[in-house]
Amino acid sequence: MSDEMNNTSAICRRLKSIVGSQYVTDEPAELWCYTGNLLPRNPELVVRPGSVEQLQAVVEVVVGAGLSVIPRGLATRSTPRRPGVYPATEGGVILETNRLKSIRRIDRSGMLVTAEAGVTMAELANHLAPLGYRVIEGTMAPFCATVGSLTGVGPGLRKYGRREQQILDIEMVLSSGQVVHTANVEGYDMNLTPVLVAAQGFECLGVVTAVTYRLHMLPERFEYLNFEFDRTTNTVRFLLELDRSVAVQLPGLFQVNVWPEAVFRLYARMPWVYRQSDDYRRLLGRYPPFPADVVGVILEGQEDQVVLQKTMLEEMAKECGGIAAGSEPTRDYFVNRNWTGNTKCHEDVSRRTTSWAEPFFLCAVEDYPKAKSIAESVAAACGFEIGERFWARGTLRSGLMGYTSCVTFDDTEVKERERAAAFVEKVLLEAAAVQPLSANTASDRLSRDVLRALKELLDPGGMMYPGALYMD
C-alpha cells in the first residue's frame, strides 16, 4: 500500500474517532456525489462534524496532515458567485457543516439571534416566526440554503438597509483550528464583519460555524407584485416614480428587482421560473416579441397598509404603461434561481461553465437603459451570447439602481478567464464613464486586495479552499 493511501487511511481513522465512523467517508462512489456536476474534482474525504469542537479538531487533523479544507453547507448553489460547495482543485477534505443545527440564543432585548451554520433559513424563519421575529436574509435567499452559506449574499434591501447591517458577527474556525469572531478578531481589535459580509470568498478564510443576525419584527403580511413594461423608458418612469415620489409613502417597500429583457430571453428557455403563474405563462407565450422589463416589488407590513400600497403601485404602474403580471412568487422562483453552471438552458453551456463573472455597479435610475445597453454590448463584444451566457438584474436602492450583470464561463480555460476578466473590466470602465459614482473599479480592486491580505493573515498556508480565490 502506498504511503499516500496509508496516510489517508490513518487520517480517516482519526477523523472517525472524532466525529463517529458514520460521518466520515472515503468511499469513492460517495465522494463522487460530492463533486461538481460539470468539472468534477474529487475530494479525498468527506467529514460531517456535529459540533464546533468536533469541527475544530477535524480542521486541526486535516490541515496538520497537509490536506486542504473545503467548507460546504447544503450545496444548493443557491448563492451565486460563491466558490463554496465543490472542490476547486483535486484532493482536499470536504467539511460539511449541516449537522451544526443549534439556534444558540435569541436575545430579545438586544434583538439578536445566533444560529449555527447548518441551520437552514427556513428552519430559522420557522423558529422565529411564532415569536414574532424574522431575520433579513434577502428574499433572493432560498429557504433551503444554510445560514453559513448565506453570509455571502448581497444586496442591500431598501427597507432594512444593507446586508452588512443585518449580520453582526460571524464565528469561523480558521485553518489553525482557532475559533474567531469577526466582530472582534482577537489580538487585532477590529470588526471584520462588515468587510466580510457579502464578500463572497470568505470561505477561503475559514469555516463558518455560526452567524449572529439582527432581529426584526415580523410583518403581518407580505405581498409580491410583478409589473411588466414593454418599453424600458416606461420601466424607468415607474422606477423613478417609485423611488422619488412614492418611497416616503411606502414604508413597506422591501425590495425592488428589475429583470431586463435579456434575462427573459434566457428565461424563455427555462419556463419553470414562472410557470406556475398564469400571467407568466401568458408572458412567456408572447416570446418573441418579449416585454422589455419585469419589475418585481415586495411589500410587507400591516395588512391594511400593504393592501393600500398594493393598489397604489398597481395604479402607478398602469400610469407608466405597465401591467400587473402575476402576484405570486412560486416556490420554483426561489428554488430555481440557481442560474449557475447547473442551469440547464443549453446542454453545452451547462456542461462547460463552472464560474461566473459579475461586475456590479451603482447608477442613477435614469441611467438604467444605458447600464443595460453597456452590459449587453460589452457581453456581446466579448463573445458572451445574450440569453445563453449572460444575464442581468437591477435592484433599486435609495436613489440609485444597483445593476448586476453576469457572464458564465469555463474557469479551467485560461482564455475564458481572461475573457471574463475583460468583460468585468470593460463593463465597469464604461459604466464609470457614464456616471462617475457608478462603477467602482477602485474599490473593487481594493476589496480584492483586502480579501487577499486577510487570506495571507488568517490562512497563511493556503489550506482553506485552495484554488477558489484567484490570488494572482
Place this chain on the structure above:
Amino acid sequence: MAGDGIRGLAEARMTLHADDLAGLRHQIYSCKQCTSCREWYWNDPHLPGFEPGVTKEGFVICPIFRHTTGAESDYARGKVKLAQGLLDEQIAPSEYVVEKLFQCAQCANCSEHCPQTRVEKLDPAEVIRAARAEVVRQGVTLPRAIEVPTRRPARPRSLPTRWISKGAHGQTGAPLAFFPGCVFGHSFKHQAVAKSFIALLNCLDASHQVLTEGWCCGYPAFAAGKTDDATDLARRAVERLRALGVCTLVVGCAWGLRMFRREYPELLGRALDVKVLHAVEFLADEVAAGRLQLSNPWEVTVTYQDPCQLGRRCGVYDAPRELARAIPGVTLVEMVENRENALCCGGGVSAAYPDLAQDIGATRVAQAVEASAQVILTACPAGQSNLRLAAARSGSRVVVMDLVEAIAAAAGVDG
C-alpha cells in the same frame, strides 16, 4: 405549499422507460442540486400562504434520508449523481453503489417535489430505477436480499382457490375481473382483503371473474430495473386478459395498479384495451351511485395512508377518502404529511432492508398517533404489512387495515 404547482406527478408523466440511462442524460444533467428532494418547509415567509405566528413543521422528503446518516447518496440528489457517475463511467457499479441505489423505496416523493419534473422531465425516482437497470444490464450480482424478491417465477403459481367462497369464482368470460395479485392471492395474512372484495362483488351481484392464474404484475422486477422481465410479464398478462375477455380489471394492490394502468402501455408501446381500476376506486363509484350501502356503523377515528404508487404515481387521492367518510360513524383525520406529500410507509424497501423499512414505518405510525387516529386505513398490501409490523414493534395500539376490509365490514358482508 409543498407540492403546489407540481400537482399530479401522475399527470406530468414522461416516458422514461429507460433501459438506457443514456436516454436520461438531459434529465440527469438538469438536476439543479436544490435539495427539494431532501427537505421542505411549509411555512416559509417568502411563499404564498405564509401565516405569521403559526408554526408548521418542516418535513424531510426522502424517507431513506430521514432514517440514515444523511450522506449525500442517502437521498435523490446523491442517487441521481450516482446515476450520472454510472452514465459517464466515472464510478463502477460497486457493492456500495448497488446498495445506495436499492436503498430507495421508489416512493417518488422526491419526484413530486422536484422543480425540474414538469419542464425538464426529471423524475429522480425513475432515474434511480434506470440506474438500477444499468446495474442489472452490466450483469452485477445483486445481493440476495434484493435479488430474490425480484426473481421472476418460472411459471405462474395458481392461487389457492379454496379460500374463494363457493360461487365467487364468478363467470368465466365476465367482462369485470378481479386480480388479487401475488400478495393478496398467496399471502395467508392478506387473503382477507381479497376475500372481502370478492364478497363485496357478490353483494353487488356484479358478474365477475376472479383471476386465479397467479401471474405477477411485474412490479418487483420493474422496480429493480429488470425491465425485460417486466415487459415479458406485461405481455403475458395482457394476452391472458384478452383471452379471458376482460374489459374492466380491478386490482387490489397499489403496485399492481401502477403496473397495469401506467407502465404496461409504456412497456408494450400501446394502450391497453382494458379499463383498470383499483378496488377503492371501484367501490367508491359503487357507493356514490348508491349501489353499495354501508349501513354498519363504526365509531372510530381513522386516517388514510396514501400508498405511493396509488397516490403520487396514479393520482388517486380522493376516492379512498370518500369511501372512508362514507362509513357511518367514522371520523377521518389527516396525518401531517398526506396526499401528494404523504410519507412513504417503508414498504418499498421492506424486502431488502427490513430494519430501515420498520424505522420508516414507525415514523408513519407515530404521525397517525399524533393525528389522534385509532386506525390507519390503506390500500396497499406492502404498506399494510409494514405498518402493522411497525405498530407492533413500537407498541402502538394503532390498528392497520385495508380499506376494502373496512368497507366490507360496513356493508355487512363477510370475506
